[in-house]
Amino acid sequence: MKKTIKIEGMTCGHCAGRVKKELEEICGVTSADVSAEEKRAIVELAHEVEDNRFEAAVAEAGYEVVGIE
Structure with missing residues (x-):
C-alpha cells in the first residue's frame, strides 16, 4: 500500500x-521516498495509517501537508 x-x-x-x-518513525511506514524538488513524499505502508499521523510528522519536521492521495 502506498500514499x-x-x-x-x-x-x-x-x-x-x-x-x-x-x-x-511512524508505526506502519516501511519506507518514505521524499523529494524537495517534486514537493512530495511517497510512503510505503505495512498497514493503514491515519492521515493525521502524516500531517503531524511533517509539521514536526517544520513543513505543511497540502494533500494526501
Whole structure:
C-alpha cells in the first residue's frame, strides 16, 4: 500500500531528509521516498495509517501537508 503526500516548504535535500526521518518513525511506514524538488513524499505502508499521523510528522519536521492521495 502506498500514499503520496504533497508537502509545502521543502527547498533542499536537507529538508527532505528531515521529513523522511519523521515519516519513517511512524508505526506502519516501511519506507518514505521524499523529494524537495517534486514537493512530495511517497510512503510505503505495512498497514493503514491515519492521515493525521502524516500531517503531524511533517509539521514536526517544520513543513505543511497540502494533500494526501
